Amino acid sequence: MLKINGVYKTFNIGTVNEKKALNGVDLNLKEGDFVTIIGGNGAGKSTLLNSICGVFPVDKGSIVIDGTDITKLPEHKRASYLGRVFQDPMMGTAADMQIAENLSLAYRRGQKRRLKWAMPKKELAMYKEMVAHLGLGLEERMTTKVGLLSGGQRQALTLLMAVMKRPRLLLLDEHTAALDPKTAATVLTLSQKFIDEDHLTAMMITHNMKDAINYGNRLIMMHEGRVIFNVEGEEKKKLTVEDLLKKFADISGSEFANDRTLLN
């Protein structure tokens, strides 16, 4: 359902800070795939997700979702296909707006926004029910400004906003990295629950090798802007952290073992 063909992206072309972030990425996702993405800092993981979202135009290649070429679409037009959760819990919600208002904004993703009342009573009841499913007790605080919530609560809410319209593709960009371990586990469990319940196709970047192995049916490893390793199905189930470390050392030299972020 997602086809990424030969995507290249270089930042700051022609300057001393030139950085080849994506160096010919090819990737095909099937309906219902849940892919975890690992790789060192600067491997191009976030750049890949951001180019799917259209945060910036890519230099070369194409991105196709369900047969629709979205390579040239502006960010807000692609949003109807996508659900996104960012690494920074502050980034996915509007702090000065209520929980219900944030949900009502997300609920209209992919629709034209008109001069109709944004929060009809009927919808409020539905939002309340959805929020109750998060199991965080937020359903009693629907009119609370999101800025008053904790990082974990905000991230759970962002996740709900990302999935509530059943996106064609859910993109999770290290969405638990900024949370404490316990909250991170809660948000991760919720992510799995939503993906299972709605049979979502999803991509998740993580720095945690165990999570990369335990979640999803596919795993890809990126290095220097390329996908260098791809396992799925039974093969992935048998994978261990040691395997991954060794795999990386084989393919790219010993660099990986020195990458602090991958050893946690």
Next chain:
Amino acid sequence: MDIFSALPGAAAQGIIWGIMAIGVYLTYRIIDVADLTVDGTMATGGATLVVCVTSGMNVWLAMVIAFFAGCIAGLLTGIFNTKFAIPAILAGILTQLILYSVNLRIMSEKANVPLSVEKYDIILSLRDVPHAIIVGLIFTALLIGCFYWFFGTELGQSLRATGCNANMARANGINTDSRRIIGLVLSNGIVALSGALLAQYQGFADVNMGRGAIVIGLAAVIIGQVIFGKIFRNFALRLLATVFGGIIYYSVITLVLKMGLNANDLKMFSAIVVAIFLGIPHWKKLLAQKAAARRG
């Protein structure tokens, strides 16, 4: 007693500027853009109204035209900002400069055009201050009502999201560029309407009548927030607080003038007061950080 006899006039002016401040609230607070176009738009509104009315047009129609003239100015700033990628402040300054020439054109190259309340049928004048206050309050109430409705709609909500978190807005399918333009258009329309009311009140339009308008608008927004922020939580009440801020601003100005402040120093005085109020949140944060550091 002299001071108190001047207060109703200050209140009337404060209400008219309070309406202008609602326009500033829309850009500064809601879509998070400091829009300097308003210095020009205020005069555009006044000039358009006076020229239309003196050529025999109905005053209500003239106010509608003034509103749309302001909208066009806002559109220009919006296009500069989004399509030319010029930072909002500079985009506003550019339009403001364009408007200076345009405003002179509107007034047939004259810097000041009178509008006599005796010759024309206008809706408010400083000859009858209580009446002017009532007219101003009616406009304020209607405007706050419109705002309350608009920002509760899907479209209005998307403007708020754009100002609050543009990343989140785009991720949820909102075209943030178009929302910024809509905000600037509406804001400048309101400011021009306020200019049209002011021209009627004072009985003339002047090419300089909007000079420093942004500072007065910000002063009203900030005074309203500082004084009423704790009790006025509701959106409509916050807008009302902005209008109160305008009234308080003009009352204070009237008082300090009566107490002997040189009128030529007035703009400096206003700007410094606004600068201090804008700085207060920052200093508060610094102090809190220091206190936390000492404790920690």
